[in-house]
Amino acid sequence: xxxxxxxxxxxxxxxxxxxxxxxxxxxxxxxxxxxxxxxxxxxxxxxxxxxxxxxxxxxxxxxxxxxxxxxxxxxxxxxxxxxxxxxxxxxxxxxxxxxxxxxxxxxxxxxxxx
Amino acid sequence: xxxxxxxxxxxxxxxxxxxxxxxxxxxxxxxxxxxxxxxxxxxxxxxxxxxxxxxxxxxxxxxxxxxxxxxxxxxxxxxxxxxxxxxxxxxxxxxxxxxxxxxxxxxxxxxxxx
Numbered sequence: 001x002x003x004x005x006x007x008x009x010x011x012x013x014x015x016x017x018x019x020x021x022x023x024x025x026x027x028x029x030x031x032x033x034x035x036x037x038x039x040x041x042x043x044x045x046x047x048x049x050x051x052x053x054x055x056x057x058x059x060x061x062x063x064x065x066x067x068x069x070x071x072x073x074x075x076x077x078x079x080x081x082x083x084x085x086x087x088x089x090x091x092x093x094x095x096x097x098x099x100x101x102x103x104x105x106x107x108x109x110x111x112x113x114x
Numbered sequence: 115x116x117x118x119x120x121x122x123x124x125x126x127x128x129x130x131x132x133x134x135x136x137x138x139x140x141x142x143x144x145x146x147x148x149x150x151x152x153x154x155x156x157x158x159x160x161x162x163x164x165x166x167x168x169x170x171x172x173x174x175x176x177x178x179x180x181x182x183x184x185x186x187x188x189x190x191x192x193x194x195x196x197x198x199x200x201x202x203x204x205x206x207x208x209x210x211x212x213x214x215x216x217x218x219x220x221x222x223x224x225x226x227x228x
Contacts, residue, residue, distance in 0.1 A: 103216060
């Protein structure tokens with residue numbers, strides 16, 4: 001089945017640590033996205049990538065980093081510079097083109113600082 | 115201009131009733147308006163979407179109404195069921211203009227009582 005796989009489902013981070021969230025898709029989608037979800041805040045865009053080896057900052061990129069070395073993979077690193085990282089993180093992808101525009105989301109990673 | 119305002123924040127409906135969620139936007143270049151459904155601990159899933167050349171779209175019990183002059187669109191859930199209890203997000207994008215990003219509303223938590 002085609003889809004997006006996020007791992008791990010739950011992640012615990014100690015203060016001062018960097019952690020990396022995995023996102024893999026087998027949909028052959030060009031564009032991939034990372035969103036952060038907090039209660040009552042909706043979905044806020046962290047980073048997005050339209051093509052391999054290229055990515056752009058979203059609305060809340062500070063304290064995060066990404067890479068896009070392969071079309072299928074778009075990992076997100078939450079660095080120690082992110083002061084409030086506890087949240088639900090969602091990865092999404094979409095195909096190009098007006099006729100078939102739609103996002104597919106993964107099941108999310110819940111990150112908790114301990 | 116990039117915001118999508120969604121209301122209400124939460125909604126409680128009796129089984130069999132009609133659930134109505136409203137969204138408003140400012141950017142007249144938006145040309146794609148999807149609704150997403152999210153269950154706890156899961157990623158959002160595309161429910162239904164509309165483009166501004168139509169005023170209404172139905173898919174089963176779910177209907178989008180679109181008012182281009184008022185810059186508003188709404189989701190109606192007919193014969194609401196307890197299984198419809200979820201968080202609903204509206205979104206918008208300027209697809210023809212080449213936008214790679216969806217702008218999301220902050221979500222509505224729907225509870226359908228049995």
